Amino acid sequence: MKASAKDMFGTAKLSLIGLMAFLGIWYLVDLSQLVSTKFLPMPHEVLLKLIELFHIPFAGNLLQDHMMASLQRYFWGFGLAVLIGVPLGLLMGWFRWLDDVVTPLFDSVRFIAPVAWVPFAALWFGTGAGGPTLIIFAGAFPPCLINAYRGAKGIEVRYLEAANMLGVGSFKTITEVLLPAAIPSIIAGLRIGAGLGWLSLVGAELIAASSGMGYLIVKGQAAVATEIVMAGMLSIGFVGVLIDVAIRKMESFLLRHRQN
Amino acid sequence: MPRSDTQIVGLSRRTWLGVLTIVVVLLVWWLLTSVTGWISAVRFPPPKDVGEAFKQIALQGYGNGKLHQHIFHSFKLVMMGFGVAVAVGVPLGLLMGYSRKAEALINPAFLLLRPIPPLAWIPLAIVWLGLGDAAKVLVIFVAAFVPSVINSYTGVRNIDKPIMEAAQMLGIRGFKFVTDVLVPGAFPMIFTGLRLSLQASWTTLVAAELVGALYGLGSILNQGAQDIYPAMILIAMVFVAICGALSTALLGYAETKAMPWRSERVTA
Numbered sequence: 001m002k003a004s005a006k007d008m009f010g011t012a013k014l015s016l017i018g019l020m021a022f023l024g025i026w027y028l029v030d031l032s033q034l035v036s037t038k039f040l041p042m043p044h045e046v047l048l049k050l051i052e053l054f055h056i057p058f059a060g061n062l063l064q065d066h067m068m069a070s071l072q073r074y075f076w077g078f079g080l081a082v083l084i085g086v087p088l089g090l091l092m093g094w095f096r097w098l099d100d101v102v103t104p105l106f107d108s109v110r111f112i113a114p115v116a117w118v119p120f121a122a123l124w125f126g127t128g129a130g131g132p133t134l135i136i137f138a139g140a141f142p143p144c145l146i147n148a149y150r151g152a153k154g155i156e157v158r159y160l161e162a163a164n165m166l167g168v169g170s171f172k173t174i175t176e177v178l179l180p181a182a183i184p185s186i187i188a189g190l191r192i193g194a195g196l197g198w199l200s201l202v203g204a205e206l207i208a209a210s211s212g213m214g215y216l217i218v219k220g221q222a223a224v225a226t227e228i229v230m231a232g233m234l235s236i237g238f239v240g241v242l243i244d245v246a247i248r249k250m251e252s253f254l255l256r257h258r259q260n
Numbered sequence: 261m262p263r264s265d266t267q268i269v270g271l272s273r274r275t276w277l278g279v280l281t282i283v284v285v286l287l288v289w290w291l292l293t294s295v296t297g298w299i300s301a302v303r304f305p306p307p308k309d310v311g312e313a314f315k316q317i318a319l320q321g322y323g324n325g326k327l328h329q330h331i332f333h334s335f336k337l338v339m340m341g342f343g344v345a346v347a348v349g350v351p352l353g354l355l356m357g358y359s360r361k362a363e364a365l366i367n368p369a370f371l372l373l374r375p376i377p378p379l380a381w382i383p384l385a386i387v388w389l390g391l392g393d394a395a396k397v398l399v400i401f402v403a404a405f406v407p408s409v410i411n412s413y414t415g416v417r418n419i420d421k422p423i424m425e426a427a428q429m430l431g432i433r434g435f436k437f438v439t440d441v442l443v444p445g446a447f448p449m450i451f452t453g454l455r456l457s458l459q460a461s462w463t464t465l466v467a468a469e470l471v472g473a474l475y476g477l478g479s480i481l482n483q484g485a486q487d488i489y490p491a492m493i494l495i496a497m498v499f500v501a502i503c504g505a506l507s508t509a510l511l512g513y514a515e516t517k518a519m520p521w522r523s524e525r526v527t528a
Contacts (some may be wrong), residue, residue, distance in 0.1 A: 115466050116501075122485055123485070123488070206383070212509075217384075218385045
């Protein structure tokens with residue numbers, strides 16, 4: 001059953017009301033002076049500050065430069081997690097002994113929250129770029145590995161039997177049978193990993209960094225500039241969504257030949 | 261390729277290899293740090309230091325308290341934030357899943373707040389509530405709230421249409437409809453949400469305590485980093501992992517109790 005135009009209009013109207021109510025309550029709280037605007041700046045003040053941060057530097061950099069610093073660390077950490085996690089997961093799905101050896105090691109570290117690596121990251125890398133990269137890696141690696149592994153394990157046995165019968169070797173079976181079959185699961189893992197990596201990045205920058213979005217908001221906090229903190233949070237959320245959209249675009253590109 | 265699991269002395273090959281791997285790793289750790297000294301104690305602590313650090317924090321205390329006090333404090337904060345988030349988030353998710361109108365009303369605000377990583381709330385929570393426990397509970401609440409809502413919502417949406425129609429035809433409504441149809445129907449997804457919420461809670465707590473706290477496992481990490489005391493950092497990391505694993509296991513146990521009809525146990 002298709003939603004009628006009237007239904008769609010009704011939904012849009014309700015959504016608009018919902019948004020207005022959200023902003024309305026926000027304004028009301030401010031105008032009633034229950035909370036000082038120092039702690040809860042009005043929505044338009046946050047937006048104006050956001051625009052201002054693009055041309056007036058805060059915490060040593062313009063907003064876009066903080067963002068670039070964060071993205072640079074992010075792509076190193078996330079890239080490493082994908083480059084190591086996905087192949088390792090596939091190999092574990094294929095070689096039983098590797099699975100038996102890696103799984104207990106992996107299980108013993110996966111419950112460590114990624115940000116808990118911050119002190120060691122500081123000890124090992126000082127204030128260099130390696131520290132945040134390690135934290136992002138710690139956040140993004142587990143889903144990349146687990147999903148590639150599950151994707152490889154979930155393959156239909158007859159494909160493997162066919163490959164085996166046709167005399168395909170281990171390497172070719174992995175690249176030409178396991179990998180394509182595991183793509184949907186791998187992409188799902190990349191999406192989770194990308195989100196956790198982005199989260200871990202913020203955590204790392206809150207604690208140990210001198211640039212980046214996490215640093216920006218923590219400096220905003222130190223200056224009790226709530227509108228800067230909120231503007232930074234909005235930008236972090238926005239770029240997080242962009243990253244997710246990019247991965248989904250990649251998914252539809254990779255899976256364009258599949259039919260449901 | 262399916263291969264049969266050979267049994268050696270009652271344990272599977274898998275278990276033996278697993279135990280062997282852990283033993284080898286511990287041995288390598290000991291060799292690299294204590295025997296050859298290739299890794300200096302400032303970079304990674306030798307086993308002996310870790311044992312001493314454990315004794316120190318368990319018996320004399322470190323960073324304003326003994327180990328069990330820190331653990332208890334962290335657990336308390338997680339349970340408070342997580343508990344409130346579940347108590348608010350699950351009903352809200354059920355409501356949004358059931359009523360299109362409620363969904364249309366609430367979604368815009370939710371979509372605006374949802375992409376913001378919970379850790380990014382830490383500075384705001386500090387501005388609002390300072391460095392005390394209240395700020396931590398707020399941040400944990402935010403972290404646990406989003407997965408609770410989303411998964412309860414998805415759970416209701418995934419209930420088979422015929423079940424909803426049958427309930428309607430039989431005239432089940434109001435409170436009974438919620439307890440007998442919505443909640444059991446959405447149960448598996450609700451629990452998925454709780455598991456994700458709980459993991460997010462621990463991550464967020466550690467980050468919040470690292471930023472500034474007097475007690476808790478995250479504050480030991482912070483203190484250890486400031487004192488350049490790698491053994492204590494390692495102890496704190498180990499207990500962060502144990503607490504996370506333990507609370508997830510407890511939730512898994514609750515899940516099998518709550519849904520006895522599901523024979524297959526779901527692991528995290």
